[in-house]
Amino acid sequence: MDMEMELDAARHGFAKMGFGCKFFDDDVDKEQYHCKDCGICRVGGKDNFFHCHKCGSCYSVTLRDKHVCIEDSMKNNCPICYEYLFDSLREASVLRCGHTMHLQCFHEMLKHDKFTCPMCSVSIFDMEKFLRALDAEIEAKFLHMGKGWIVCNHCWDTTRVYPGMTGQRKCCHCQSYNTCRVAPSVLPA
Structure with missing residues (x-):
């Protein structure tokens, strides 16, 4: 069977014939196509997708x-x-950190005010404007949390925080507030 016949068969629900796939759907409006690198048939139109060889998917x-x-x-x-x-x-959906999740699940996460990757805690949006506003608010209220260490969930840097320092939860390396307090014993040597 030539490639054009195989593609036509795949578009009409007979993907198993030419490609070994088990994807059956004769709704050609879904623009089914076969990705030889993935080894499966997909929907959405071949021209709308590319195969990333490192990520291993379209x-x-x-x-x-x-x-x-x-x-x-x-x-x-x-x-x-x-x-x-x-x-x-x-x-x-592919997050800024490279981790993936369903787009619908991503939207559900946002509805529940979750703005970090559930896998690595990196911020899922560019937070620059938000962080500037937060800096101003902290400056006005003067946070006092005491002496200790914080680790940044965005860049993984550790920062020593001192009494009287404003922005106690702010990473001094990347300026993110996506941090958590840690005990000195858990810091890398």
């Missing part, structure tokens, strides 16, 4: 050269609903 062309690669990142379960992402028919 992503929207809007992410080409604009995402952090994590090897086989889609070959994991969604951290919210635990459904396997690689062959899921639900749309996936």
Whole structure:
């Protein structure tokens, strides 16, 4: 069977014939296509996606050269609903850190005011404007939390905080407030 016949068969629900796939759907409006690198048929139109060889999956062309690669990142379960992402028919989202989840789960997370990756705690948005406003608020209220250490969940740097220092929870390296207090005994040597 030539490639055009195989593609036509895949578009009409006979993907198993030519590609060994088990994806059956004759709704051609879904623009089914076969990704030879993934080894499965996908929906959404071949021209709208590219295969990232490092991540091991197909992503929207809007992410080409604009995402952090994590090897086989889609070959994991969604951290919210635990459904396997690689062959899921639900749309996936790639976070700034490179971790992946279903787009619907991402939106649910936002509804619950969760703005960090559930896998690594890195901020999921550019927080610069928010951080400037928070700096101003902290300056006005003068936070006093005492002597101690914090670790940044964004850049993983540790910072010593002193009494009287404003912005006690602010990372001195990347300026993020996505930090948590740690005891000196858990700091890397």
